Amino acid sequence: MLNNGFVATASPETLRKTTLGEDSISAQHVNLETSLRVGSKIGGHFVMGHVDGIGHLVAAEQTATSWEMTFSAPSYVAQYIVPKGSIAINGISLTVAEYNPEAMQFQVAVIPLTYAETNLSQLQPGSSVNLEGDILGKYVEKFLTSGNKHQNKDGGSFITPNFLAENGYL
Ligand SMILES: Cc1nc2c(=O)[nH]c(=O)nc-2n(C[C@H](O)[C@H](O)[C@H](O)CO)c1C
Incomplete structure (x- = not known):
């Protein structure tokens, strides 16, 4: 522990499977969440923090009430995606709004609270993200x-x- 933060060790497996292994990772914002307490209410789905693979933002469009963000996923992650199911993007529990299996792309609707509190707002088309299937x-x-x-x-x-x-x- 440091006075103003903490240091974590990333294993070779973590560097292989996640964006932490990318050269562009330095000075990026990260999403932090304390562990779920046994017996507390579950606001999303069970996010284990075990990233399955890296996806990319394809497009983001602001609507009146949300940001519709389309991501691509590698096949070994796409196999766990179902419409109206759950997926974790950069550790954020999100609901899959639409899924296009042919293109291996899916869409999420990001509400203003999530957009304001997470690093989804900093993504550009082509940005890589950590994906965890349900x-x-x-x-x-x-x-x-x-x-x-x-x-x-x-x-x-x-x-x-x-x-x-x-x-x-x-
Ligand atoms: C299940 C779920 N789905 C969505 C979603 O589809 N779109 C969205 O913007 N937010 C969702 N959330 C809430 C976020 O996980 C939560 O706002 C962030 O993790 C910040 O705490 C949750 C919990």
């Missing part, structure tokens, strides 16, 4: 692709597409 999608993917490894006491798999659909995951 962890719920990662668990669903794991269960659906892990075959019969997850068995109930009778040897059958209890996680089936029907089970997930009935419980609101699909």
Whole structure:
């Protein structure tokens, strides 16, 4: 800890996967958030801080009530994006307004509070951002692709597409 801040160590994995590894990172503003307390209200979705990959701002358009920002995402992040689902951009919990799977681009509507409090306001077309897909999608993917490894006491798999659909995951 310093008097006016703190120092963090970035591992090689972090430098590989996030914008912290880019040459242009120095002197940039960062978004800070204290950890969620167990039992407190959740204002967005579960942001783990585990960045999956880097995306880019494609375009930003100011409307009467928000900034509509379009981002591109690499395929390994795009696979977790669903319309009206959640995504973390630079650690900010945001709702996906629209998703274009062919272009691997998605849009978010940034409200004035978020625009004022985060570094989204400093992005220019082409700026890189850290993307984190919703962890719920990662668990669903794991269960659906892990075959019969997850068995109930009778040897059958209890996680089936029907089970997930009935419980609101699909
Ligand atoms: C789920 C969610 N979605 C949006 C959104 O679609 N657009 C937006 O501008 N803000 C959203 N927020 C709130 C932001 O996460 C919050 O304002 C910032 O993290 C600053 O605290 C949240 C929590």
